[in-house]
Amino acid sequence: MLIYRGLSRISRISKKTPFGRRWLPSHPLLSGASHSAAAAAADSSVKVLGCREAYSWSLPALHGIRHQIHHQSSSVIEEQLDPFSLVADELSILAKRLRSMVVAEVPKLASAAEYFFKMGVEGKRFRPTVLLLMATALNVRVPEPLHDGVEDALATELRTRQQCIAEITEMIHVASLLHDDVLDDADTRRGIGSLNFVMGNKLAVLAGDFLLSRACVALASLKNTEVVTLLATVVEHLVTGETMQMTTSSDQRCSMDYYMQKTYYKTASLISNSCKAIALLAGQTAEVAILAFDYGKNLGLAYQLIDDVLDFTGTSASLGKGSLSDIRHGIITAPILFAMEEFPQLRTVVEQGFEDSSNVDIALEYLGKSRGIQKTRELAVKHANLAAAAIDSLPENNDEDVTKSRRALLDLTHRVITRNK
Amino acid sequence: MLIYRGLSRISRISKKTSFGRRWLPSHPLLSGASHSAAAAAADSSVKDTDSQEQLDPFSLVADELSILAKRLRSMVVAEVPKLASAAEYFFKMGVEGKRFRPTVLLLMATALNVRVPEPLHDGVEDALATELRTRQQCIAEITEMIHVASLLHDDVLDDADTRRGIGSLNFVMGNKLAVLAGDFLLSRACVALASLKNTEVVTLLATVVEHLVTGETMQMTTSSDQRCSMDYYMQKTYYKTASLISNSCKAIALLAGQTAEVAILAFDYGKNLGLAYQLIDDVLDFTGTSASLGKGSLSDIRHGIITAPILFAMEEFPQLRTVVEQGFEDSSNVDIALEYLGKSRGIQKTRELAVKHANLAAAAIDSLPENNDEDVTKSRRALLDLTHRVITRNK
Numbered sequence: 001m002l003i004y005r006g007l008s009r010i011s012r013i014s015k016k017t018p019f020g021r022r023w024l025p026s027h028p029l030l031s032g033a034s035h036s037a038a039a040a041a042a043d044s045s046v047k048v049l050g051c052r053e054a055y056s057w058s059l060p061a062l063h064g065i066r067h068q069i070h071h072q073s074s075s076v077i078e079e080q081l082d083p084f085s086l087v088a089d090e091l092s093i094l095a096k097r098l099r100s101m102v103v104a105e106v107p108k109l110a111s112a113a114e115y116f117f118k119m120g121v122e123g124k125r126f127r128p129t130v131l132l133l134m135a136t137a138l139n140v141r142v143p144e145p146l147h148d149g150v151e152d153a154l155a156t157e158l159r160t161r162q163q164c165i166a167e168i169t170e171m172i173h174v175a176s177l178l179h180d181d182v183l184d185d186a187d188t189r190r191g192i193g194s195l196n197f198v199m200g201n202k203l204a205v206l207a208g209d210f211l212l213s214r215a216c217v218a219l220a221s222l223k224n225t226e227v228v229t230l231l232a233t234v235v236e237h238l239v240t241g242e243t244m245q246m247t248t249s250s251d252q253r254c255s256m257d258y259y260m261q262k263t264y265y266k267t268a269s270l271i272s273n274s275c276k277a278i279a280l281l282a283g284q285t286a287e288v289a290i291l292a293f294d295y296g297k298n299l300g301l302a303y304q305l306i307d308d309v310l311d312f313t314g315t316s317a318s319l320g321k322g323s324l325s326d327i328r329h330g331i332i333t334a335p336i337l338f339a340m341e342e343f344p345q346l347r348t349v350v351e352q353g354f355e356d357s358s359n360v361d362i363a364l365e366y367l368g369k370s371r372g373i374q375k376t377r378e379l380a381v382k383h384a385n386l387a388a389a390a391i392d393s394l395p396e397n398n399d400e401d402v403t404k405s406r407r408a409l410l411d412l413t414h415r416v417i418t419r420n421k
Numbered sequence: 422m423l424i425y426r427g428l429s430r431i432s433r434i435s436k437k438t439s440f441g442r443r444w445l446p447s448h449p450l451l452s453g454a455s456h457s458a459a460a461a462a463a464d465s466s467v468k469d470t471d472s473q474e475q476l477d478p479f480s481l482v483a484d485e486l487s488i489l490a491k492r493l494r495s496m497v498v499a500e501v502p503k504l505a506s507a508a509e510y511f512f513k514m515g516v517e518g519k520r521f522r523p524t525v526l527l528l529m530a531t532a533l534n535v536r537v538p539e540p541l542h543d544g545v546e547d548a549l550a551t552e553l554r555t556r557q558q559c560i561a562e563i564t565e566m567i568h569v570a571s572l573l574h575d576d577v578l579d580d581a582d583t584r585r586g587i588g589s590l591n592f593v594m595g596n597k598l599a600v601l602a603g604d605f606l607l608s609r610a611c612v613a614l615a616s617l618k619n620t621e622v623v624t625l626l627a628t629v630v631e632h633l634v635t636g637e638t639m640q641m642t643t644s645s646d647q648r649c650s651m652d653y654y655m656q657k658t659y660y661k662t663a664s665l666i667s668n669s670c671k672a673i674a675l676l677a678g679q680t681a682e683v684a685i686l687a688f689d690y691g692k693n694l695g696l697a698y699q700l701i702d703d704v705l706d707f708t709g710t711s712a713s714l715g716k717g718s719l720s721d722i723r724h725g726i727i728t729a730p731i732l733f734a735m736e737e738f739p740q741l742r743t744v745v746e747q748g749f750e751d752s753s754n755v756d757i758a759l760e761y762l763g764k765s766r767g768i769q770k771t772r773e774l775a776v777k778h779a780n781l782a783a784a785a786i787d788s789l790p791e792n793n794d795e796d797v798t799k800s801r802r803a804l805l806d807l808t809h810r811v812i813t814r815n816k
């Protein structure tokens with residue numbers, strides 16, 4: 001979908017600011033299981049969910065056009081940005097600050113802190129990246145600089161506060177992971193009670209509480225009660241989402257609406273509300289704050305939907321090569337939900353549960369016959385486009401840093417749906 | 422010590438306001454091991470014409486507490502039905518503890534009542550007063566939520582401990598629910614805190630959560646030296662027990678728009694009350710409802726938690742330290758420790774320390790700005806009464 005829009009506007013590329021386009025050069029659009037779907041779509045006009053235009057194109061031709069574009073408008077196209085590198089330095093500072101905070105004060109929580117480091121490295125610090133990019137993307141220049149020193153001080157002050165939001169977000173995120181670990185540990189080590197196990201559980205809970213309290217103190221220091229409310233609500237959402245997952249009735253488990261609501265709570269709420277907080281700290285209008293929120297929300301949902309797919313496909317195009325951890329834990333995700341729409345008999349299998357691994361095989365069979373994977377990818381693309389649309393709707397700003405950051409944010413909407421691990 | 426002061430001022434009782442005295446009528450002052458001291462004091466007891474009828478501090482705020490409890494209960498159960506088992510725990514705590522913390526906070530709220538000096542309009546004044554009261558009740562709710570959340574999270578450890586090797590679904594669900602229920606309460610506390618739109622208050626109560634964690638971690642991770650250190654023990658006790666009540670008392674004062682000095686007095690009251698409470702708790706774990714040692718539940722020492730009485734005994738009998746370092750999984754070590762404790766003045770010294778803190782708490786109330794309003798004086802006397810009850814209780 002991303003490239004549909006891009007194609008329709010190729011002729012207009014050179015007439016608009018590079019910022020105003022959603023098109024991004026030379027990215028493979030869809031990977032894995034939906035490759036066939038892309039080929040199929042390529043052959044005919046397609047009205048894809050949420051896509052406002054419909055036209056026909058084909059992949060081979062696409063490649064040609066892509067290179068053509070690249071050649072024609074090289075004066076307009078900026079070099080390919082790695083969103084993560086734009087903010088890498090800042091992230092190191094944040095990570096260091098966070099680490100020292102957790103370890104120094106409560107030495108025995110070091111083992112839990114280690115977990116935190118791991119997470120920080122493993123996740124490419126996705127959330128803080130988004131937030132720092134958003135902060136720059138919403139950069140409000142002081143219109144009448146009184147004095148260079150004053151303007152810099154204000155800008156620095158604001159930046160520090162926004163970095164604080166990124167730190168708080170990480171603290172809340174890791175706290176929830178630490179607590180989830182307790183739940184998982186109890187599950188996987190059932191019947192084996194070792195002292196390490198016990199210390200691990202308690203430390204995990206305590207460490208999570210500690211991070212949460214630090215987050216609250218940091219929040220308070222921002223002296224912005226709307227921001228405090230936003231992020232406090234996130235904590236509540238995380239708990240609600242986890243509880244929803246634990247306590248589903250049969251109907252709820254098979255409901256796409258329930259699933260999307262739970263996914264919002266568990267995954268997207270944190271990023272959406274912290275994006276909004278970034279905007280509020282920057283003194284932006286309510287409309288802009290909502291756009292920031294929408295970006296975060298749709299990015300988060302897209303991310304989770306692809307996560308669901310990858311759990312089945314892994315890095316290959318075939319089903320069943322992924323870790324299948326969701327389904328083995330009895331967590332019914334979007335691909336299965338879509339498959340159930342096509343094959344109602346799959347619901348019976350789902351209701352039996354998946355402790356019997358033969359049921360997993362049956363479910364995979366149905367899934368393979370259905371368009372569950374493809375539909376999930378399509379839904380992810382829809383949300384990625386909504387996120388991109390939010391960035392496009394931001395008030396125009398010709399500052400170089402601003403446009404770079406906005407393009408990086410657009411790039412992220414692309415990366416979340418093309419990643420294969 | 423409480424009665425020493427009372428005795429020394431008996432002749433002056435009738436000349437000062439009843440509020441200004443720390444002496445409270447007709448309470449057996451010290452129970453258990455120091456009964457003899459109380460009996461001596463009782464023989465020279467004084468009939469005070471100024472003494473008010475005996476107030477039950479809990480009854481002063483009973484109605485408000487019911488409202489708070491109902492609000493909290495419905496919130497946990499209605500919103501997250503599956504957390505009902507954890508909610509049950511919450512009810513138990515609420516009943517068992519006589520809702521001590523919320524009582525203190527509501528009394529403090531009244532005790533610090535700042536009358537609007539120039540009432541613009543009766544309606545306006547009432548609305549403001551109601552608004553303030555609601556906010557202060559909110560502090561009490563938040564405090565309970567934080568307290569119960571910490572208890573629920575502590576439960577996670579206990580379950581793992583006691584059911585080692587037995588993995589049942591209930592065990593797993595119990596842990597899960599305990600963690601989630603605690604998180605739920607914490608998140609509700611955060612949202613409620615945010616709604617107060619007072620960042621200093623948010624900071625205070627967020628710090629409390631941090632202290633609770635720190636205190637629990639201190640207890641889990643003591644080195645041998647730390648376990649035998651009275652300073653370390655008092656610091657841990659502050660974090661685990663007193664920080665919540667002290668900081669929420671301070672929050673009550675801040676919401677009431679009181680000065681920093683008054684806020685500190687409120688803090689001091691809460692802190693010293695909390696410390697006194699815990700020290701007596703330590704004693705009761707050994708004595709129970711009797712005067713004799715060893716009739717209490719002895720749960721602290723059996724869990725290897727070294728409390729004030731043992732710490733004091735160790736000062737007198739250094740050889741006790743060796744026993745302590747061996748640990749108490751062997752119950753014969755428990756008996757040895759009890760023997761040393763009985764020979765020492767460990768119990769008495771702990772009680773004396775508790776009385777010292779109770780008096781500091783009372784002194785804080787005495788130092789509050791004068792206020793002749795009837796409700797205010799009633800509440801302040803109730804707060805004083807509490808400083809007495811924490812040290813005279815025997816269960």
